[in-house]
């Protein structure tokens with residue numbers, strides 16, 4: 061039944077549709093088409109454009125995945141911008157390390173996750189170390 065319907069469309073309805081299309085025989089003929097003739101051509105032109113695109117698509121340059129260029133993979137993704145504010149006066153210990161690799165599970169404080177990140181990627185990132193001068 062389905063194949064019968066498809067066969068009817070291909071053998072009867074498609075040729076009848078194509079026969080009724082106002083296809084001009086010259087390029088200049090396209091200029092003289094009326095709006096209603098252009099509207100009748102639209103489905104065919106759409107299908108041809110889609111087939112053309114699908115044909116050349118494998119040869120188009122691939123977009124680099126957005127994910128590859130992200131620095132921040134999971135920290136506060138719900139915020140449009142991650143900003144951390146720390147008062148210098150609140151620093152209690154002599155050295156505080158702040159993460160610059162965006163992989164720390166205790167962000168913004170470094171938890172040495174940069175070591176694994178550097179090993180996996182060949183990167184060379186490390187923390188920002190704030191040292192408190194003890195007078």
Ligand code: FES
Pocket residue numbers: 158159160161162163164169170171172173174175185186187188
């Ligand atoms: S964990 Fe990110 S710099 Fe150390």
